[in-house]
Amino acid sequence: MLEVKDLHVTVEGSEILKGLNLTVNPGEVHALMGPNGAGKSTLSAVIAGKDGYEVTSGEVLFEGKNLLEMEIEERALAGILLGFQYPVEIPGVKNIYLLKAALNAQRVARGEEEIPAPEFMKLVREQLSFMKMDGSFLQRAVNEGFSGGEKKRNEILQMLVLQPKLAMLDEIDSGLDIDAMKVVAEGINSLRNADRAILMVTHYQRLLEHIVPDRVHVLVDGRIVKSGDKNLAHELEARGYEWVLEESAA
Amino acid sequence: MASQEMEELVSREYTQGFVTDIESDTVPPGLDESTIAFISNKKGEPEWMLEWRLEAYRQWLTMTTPSWAHLDYPPIDYQAISYYSAPKKDEDRPQSLDEVDPKLLETYEKLGIPLHERAALAGVAVDAVFDSVSVTTTFKDKLAEAGVIFCSISEAIREYPELVRQYLGSVVPQGDNYFAALNSAVFTDGSFVYVPEGVECPMELSTYFRINAANTGQFERTLIVCDKRAQVSYLEGCTAPQRDENQLHAAVVELVALEDANIKYSTVQNWYPGDENGKGGIYNFVTKRGDCRGDRSKISWTQVETGSAITWKYPSCMLRGKDSVGEFYSVAVTNGRQQADTGTKMIHIGEGTRSTIISKGIAAGRSDQAYRGLVKVGPRAKNARNFTQCDSLLIGDRCGAHTFPYQEIGNNSATVEHEATTSKIGEDQLFYCKARGISEEDAVNMIVNGFCKDVFQELPMEFAVEAEALLNVTLEGAVG
Numbered sequence A: 001m002l003e004v005k006d007l008h009v010t011v012e013g014s015e016i017l018k019g020l021n022l023t024v025n026p027g028e029v030h031a032l033m034g035p036n037g038a039g040k041s042t043l044s045a046v047i048a049g050k051d052g053y054e055v056t057s058g059e060v061l062f063e064g065k066n067l068l069e070m071e072i073e074e075r076a077l078a079g080i081l082l083g084f085q086y087p088v089e090i091p092g093v094k095n096i097y098l099l100k101a102a103l104n105a106q107r108v109a110r111g112e113e114e115i116p117a118p119e120f121m122k123l124v125r126e127q128l129s130f131m132k133m134d135g136s137f138l139q140r141a142v143n144e145g146f147s148g149g150e151k152k153r154n155e156i157l158q159m160l161v162l163q164p165k166l167a168m169l170d171e172i173d174s175g176l177d178i179d180a181m182k183v184v185a186e187g188i189n190s191l192r193n194a195d196r197a198i199l200m201v202t203h204y205q206r207l208l209e210h211i212v213p214d215r216v217h218v219l220v221d222g223r224i225v226k227s228g229d230k231n232l233a234h235e236l237e238a239r240g241y242e243w244v245l246e247e248s249a250a
Numbered sequence B: 001m002a003s004q005e006m007e008e009l010v011s012r013e014y015t016q017g018f019v020t021d022i023e024s025d026t027v028p029p030g031l032d033e034s035t036i037a038f039i040s041n042k043k044g045e046p047e048w049m050l051e052w053r054l055e056a057y058r059q060w061l062t063m064t065t066p067s068w069a070h071l072d073y074p075p076i077d078y079q080a081i082s083y084y085s086a087p088k089k090d091e092d093r094p095q096s097l098d099e100v101d102p103k104l105l106e107t108y109e110k111l112g113i114p115l116h117e118r119a120a121l122a123g124v125a126v127d128a129v130f131d132s133v134s135v136t137t138t139f140k141d142k143l144a145e146a147g148v149i150f151c152s153i154s155e156a157i158r159e160y161p162e163l164v165r166q167y168l169g170s171v172v173p174q175g176d177n178y179f180a181a182l183n184s185a186v187f188t189d190g191s192f193v194y195v196p197e198g199v200e201c202p203m204e205l206s207t208y209f210r211i212n213a214a215n216t217g218q219f220e221r222t223l224i225v226c227d228k229r230a231q232v233s234y235l236e237g238c239t240a241p242q243r244d245e246n247q248l249h250a251a252v253v254e255l256v257a258l259e260d261a262n263i264k265y266s267t268v269q270n271w272y273p274g275d276e277n278g279k280g281g282i283y284n285f286v287t288k289r290g291d292c293r294g295d296r297s298k299i300s301w302t303q304v305e306t307g308s309a310i311t312w313k314y315p316s317c318m319l320r321g322k323d324s325v326g327e328f329y330s331v332a333v334t335n336g337r338q339q340a341d342t343g344t345k346m347i348h349i350g351e352g353t354r355s356t357i358i359s360k361g362i363a364a365g366r367s368d369q370a371y372r373g374l375v376k377v378g379p380r381a382k383n384a385r386n387f388t389q390c391d392s393l394l395i396g397d398r399c400g401a402h403t404f405p406y407q408e409i410g411n412n413s414a415t416v417e418h419e420a421t422t423s424k425i426g427e428d429q430l431f432y433c434k435a436r437g438i439s440e441e442d443a444v445n446m447i448v449n450g451f452c453k454d455v456f457q458e459l460p461m462e463f464a465v466e467a468e469a470l471l472n473v474t475l476e477g478a479v480g
């Protein structure tokens, strides 16, 4: 589904990704770990199409299509959704309005009718209660005054409504209390199916206890230096990154 | 996104620019006492009115054009302007839409204002001003039943001379400022509203001002009087055809609210701003002032400004009555090379007076805008309160927004709060929306409309919808 081949990316003159390779197949959950500043957020931003990143060489294919030639919104409409680490506030724009606009953009792109209001409300209310969120969140401005944890839940709510093919989540577990972590994990788990892939950036094993990954990758200094199954995450939790660095240097 | 792309996005052609060819009966350009006598005579005015105009003219002659820090425009040649223009058949004005010049109706069509539909569907009485003469007035009966007078100012001068004489110039005196003096001397039309004691006007009143004949300055005069415990909501909307020469518009609007009266005045203004270089746009120098004369009276100004090459406008409130309330809600959008210097003045005179100012400025392209607000609290205005919030949103990096809040507090029991923010349209906000599949154009509209929400919610329903649409058109551009 997603193929990243020998990707080199420069930000403001310095090379951040230095030949990164990653393949994600439908139905898989991948966890991306690694020390601060390694380039994890950079990778998800480049896949989503954020400005300011210069791809100097390499390829990113999504379902065989060259992602790097697509606009941000085209990538989203193709089924790639990025859950933000720090979701931005948009004053005056109701949360429900953004949700509806996003869902309708998808439907229109697929040549479908816009969703009728009652159907939309039903859908949103279901997912809202699944995320244990109060109905008032729909009427509030996007992320405005939301607590850190509420913002994260809201990101997952959007995923549940928009049903992406590839969900990318950047540190969705940061700032969550224990209960919220469970709710968010349940939300993500409910997205798991044979056709969908999930790419999660995280620093902690804790999230991976709730969402058991198929693959775990260690990103160091712009490259994936080690990949393994869920046990790799345990090992990292226990031993840190030093040994991986030494191993890869050797 | 690169700021250049951003600018392409917000640049757009004026979609309502076209010229209707209706034969005008126009006086030659120039201004002297005989021009004023001609206008007064043409309007069938009484002697006192002509005297009043001449008085204003003589004051104007002694005044000089004001100069402002944030506006830059070539001097206006007042002798090159024609001060009167009317559709040809002035004598037999149409009594119904069937009698209206089809070309005019066509014009409304192009503007997206199907007059009859709008009027019928929205239950709005429309006193449409086309050039300088009211062409059609509807819903008169319903208003008459309620005792509300809504007619052109010329008609009011003929039919209700006592009322006009009592209130005209009582809020904006003839010599108030350069443009008000000029307007007082040569105004040719505008609206008059009188809502009698205890009457709640049964419908929203609306006037469309348009500018049509080439080289014709527009000098509208609007006078709205709300008697004790009366209420009215008045809507003003403007569009103008595209053309090459700058056109001067110097309107005066006077509002009078007596005891417990409530006036809501909403404007959506979409005049031609000129081409990319600022050529051909409207110069808009307007004096709008409300007088809360009675205790507990309230005047609320709401405006959405998207047009004009140059705008100079400060709707203000004189809060004389005890516990009277003034409000100002404004959205100003400038693009291209537009310049806007707007704001408000809240003059607290009476005890317990309150005012609220919410100003939202959006600057794009190479435009420049300034908010200039004065909150003045007089010595008798015990416990006066003001809250001001000015937010500016910049689109691209070649535009500017400036805020000049002035406060003159002559009473230490007053509470005056001011908040101001300036932000760039968030790249992060745009990315967030686009990463959810929303197109750039929709995302910009969404963010800008969200930014303006506090003001839009003050507009009457249909006007709010129109305002949002207008904003979207203003920011529409060459995406993709």
Ligand SMILES: Nc1ncnc2c1ncn2[C@@H]1O[C@H](COP(=O)(O)OP(=O)(O)OP(=O)(O)O)[C@@H](O)[C@H]1O
Residues within 6 Å of the ligand: A011, A012, A016, A034, A035, A036, A037, A038, A039, A040, A041, A042, A043, A052
């Ligand atoms: N806009 C930018 N300007 C300059 N440097 C940048 C920019 N964006 C990212 N970088 C740099 O790129 C490197 C990788 O950043 P990135 O955010 O991808 O790391 P990360 O792996 O997500 O780290 P963390 O675990 O701390 O979130 C860092 O050194 C960062 O400072």
Ligand SMILES: [Mg+2]
Residues within 6 Å of the ligand: A040, A041, A042, A170
């Ligand atoms: Mg990161």
